[in-house]
Amino acid sequence: xxxxxxxxxxxxxxxxxxxxxxxxxxxxxxxxxxxxxxxxxxxxxxxxxxxxxxxxxxxxxxxxxxxxxxxxxxxxxxxxxxxxxxxxxxxxxxxxxxxxxxxxxxxxxxxxxxxxxxxxxxxxxxxxxxxxxxxxxxxxxxxxxxxxxxxxxxx
Numbered sequence: 799x800x801x802x803x804x805x806x807x808x809x810x811x812x813x814x815x816x817x818x819x820x821x822x823x824x825x826x827x828x829x830x831x832x833x834x835x836x837x838x839x840x841x842x843x844x845x846x847x848x849x850x851x852x853x854x855x856x857x858x859x860x861x862x863x864x865x866x867x868x869x870x871x872x873x874x875x876x877x878x879x880x881x882x883x884x885x886x887x888x889x890x891x892x893x894x895x896x897x898x899x900x901x902x903x904x905x906x907x908x909x910x911x912x913x914x915x916x917x918x919x920x921x922x923x924x925x926x927x928x929x930x931x932x933x934x935x936x937x938x939x940x941x942x943x944x945x946x947x948x949x950x951x952x953x
Contacts, residue, residue: 805831805952813838813925820844823872824858826865831952833866833940838925842872845888849913852889860906863895867932867940869908869923870895876914889914894921899935901927 805828807816816832816839823829823842832840842859846852856872863870874890893910896902909921932940 805835807832807835807837812923815839815841817841817843820846820855823855823862823870826862827950829862829866830950833868834950834952837866837868838928839923840866840868840870842870843874844872844890845875845885847887847889849889852891856891856893859893860895863906864898865939867897867928867935867938869928871921876916892917892919894919894923896923897928897931897935897939899931899937901931901935 805816807814814835814837816835816837818828818832818840820842823840823844829840840859840862842855844852844855846855852874855874859870859872862868871892871894873892875885875888876890877888879885879888891911891913894908896906896908898906902908908923909919911917911919932938
């Protein structure tokens with residue numbers, strides 16, 4: 799498996815969506831590239847085998863939601879696959895994160911599943927709330943960034 803060399807944001811009926819697979823969410827630059835393309839939702843499918851690994855993905859996903867004023871959905875694989883090499887043990891908890899502002903839950907967690915349990919999760923992601931927070935939030939991260947101090951290049 800090899801990583802790609804371009805980044806896409808897709809226009810969908812649910813809004814502008816980007817996909818970052820597992821480790822990708824740990825790079826703030828990718829989130830900023832998505833934000834520069836007006837992303838609404840970042841989807842993060844992931845596989846981790848320890849709680850420590852899961853927490854790293856979760857905390858980075860929450861940071862990307864705050865930094866880029868978007869929703870981030872993390873969806874992990876749970877359970878045991880004893881007959882699949884290197885996938886025999888898994889740890890995950892799926893969740894939807896929001897920006898941390900007045901229009902959203904105080905902990906910026908829109909929804910989450912029970913850890914390490916196979917479940918279906920639902921969450922309403924209101925794109926109008928994103929627009930409101932981006933323009934009139936208590937902290938307007940995207941508007942206030944100092945683009946005079948750095949250059950964001952994409953291919």
